[in-house]
Amino acid sequence: MKQYRLPIIMLAIFEAVAISLWLTKDNIFYLFNFSYIGLSISFGVFLFIKKYKHARRIVQLLVGLYMLIYLGLICQENMQIEGFWYYLFTGVFEAATIHYAVAKIFGPLIFGRGWCGYACWTAMVLDFLPYKVPQEPRRKIGWIRYITFAVSLIFVSALFLAKVGNIERIMFWAFIIGNIVYYAVGIALAFAFKDNRAFCKYICPITVFLKPMSYFSVIRIKCDKDKCVSCGKCKQVCPMNVDVTDNSRKRLNGTECILCNECVRNCPKKAL
Numbered sequence: 001m002k003q004y005r006l007p008i009i010m011l012a013i014f015e016a017v018a019i020s021l022w023l024t025k026d027n028i029f030y031l032f033n034f035s036y037i038g039l040s041i042s043f044g045v046f047l048f049i050k051k052y053k054h055a056r057r058i059v060q061l062l063v064g065l066y067m068l069i070y071l072g073l074i075c076q077e078n079m080q081i082e083g084f085w086y087y088l089f090t091g092v093f094e095a096a097t098i099h100y101a102v103a104k105i106f107g108p109l110i111f112g113r114g115w116c117g118y119a120c121w122t123a124m125v126l127d128f129l130p131y132k133v134p135q136e137p138r139r140k141i142g143w144i145r146y147i148t149f150a151v152s153l154i155f156v157s158a159l160f161l162a163k164v165g166n167i168e169r170i171m172f173w174a175f176i177i178g179n180i181v182y183y184a185v186g187i188a189l190a191f192a193f194k195d196n197r198a199f200c201k202y203i204c205p206i207t208v209f210l211k212p213m214s215y216f217s218v219i220r221i222k223c224d225k226d227k228c229v230s231c232g233k234c235k236q237v238c239p240m241n242v243d244v245t246d247n248s249r250k251r252l253n254g255t256e257c258i259l260c261n262e263c264v265r266n267c268p269k270k271a272l
């Protein structure tokens with residue numbers, strides 16, 4: 001039973017969030033929503049413990065498709081960053097604001113960028129592309145993320161300042177068009193830079209929240225220096241170029257770790 005402790009803890013955390021929000025918001029949707037996400041993630045961790053090769057991909061599809069198709073297209077909730085600004089400006093602590101608080105702002109203090117490894121619907125598609133391991137050195141163009149972040153904020157602010165009518169409808173279309181643009185740019189960059197996660201490294205505006213918060217993450221991959229033989233295999237397979245054998249929080253690209261566990265699976269000495 002001991003080996004199943006982690007999926008049980010994960011499920012318990014999500015159930016606690018689900019029940020708290022259900023009762024405080026008096027909305028049963030939260031019970032369904034967070035229970036489903038918690039069950040999907042716990043199921044993935046269970047498959048991982050069973051050493052099932054595609055465990056992470058299963059979780060990505062279960063959570064990513066649910067958020068993209070059910071929440072985004074059917075319920076018409078804009079869960080992208082502009083949706084977050086929209087709900088924030090209207091003072092509504094619902095949908096996108098709760099999603100951002102849990103997955104992208106406060107949650108990363110506990111589970112780092114687990115969102116990026118297991119739930120993001122953009123990466124869900126990008127991870128199917130052929131360059132799972134980057135084929136070229138990392139570029140120094142991460143500053144682009146601050147531009148996309150500012151553009152999203154200016155876009156929504158301008159709608160409010162100009163007192164544009166029916167912003168909710170605009171948000172729905174912004175979600176559709178935004179996703180098409182993200183997928184197009186993400187796929188093009190992956191092929192141009194021979195790196196599936198190029199979009200995550202240089203363009204994604206959400207990393208402006210994710211990177212500083214995940215610096216303090218409780219859950220981290222650590223290296224047992226007594227077992228490590230410095231073979232370098234872990235760094236070769238890392239999709240995010242993390243210097244994972246350095247245990248300090250300041251390790252190179254440390255705030256990029258998506259907890260995918262590729263390094264752990266490939267370490268010949270089980271040092272991670």
Ligand code: SF4
Nearest residue numbers: 116120122123200204
């Ligand atoms: S960096 Fe952005 S696009 Fe990439 S997985 Fe994270 S949230 Fe998704």
Ligand code: SF4
Nearest residue numbers: 228229231232234267
């Ligand atoms: S793969 Fe394992 S043994 Fe090799 S450098 Fe990484 S941690 Fe050390």
Ligand code: SF4
Nearest residue numbers: 238257258260261263
């Ligand atoms: S391979 Fe290891 S260090 Fe790299 S992102 Fe995945 S879990 Fe993090």
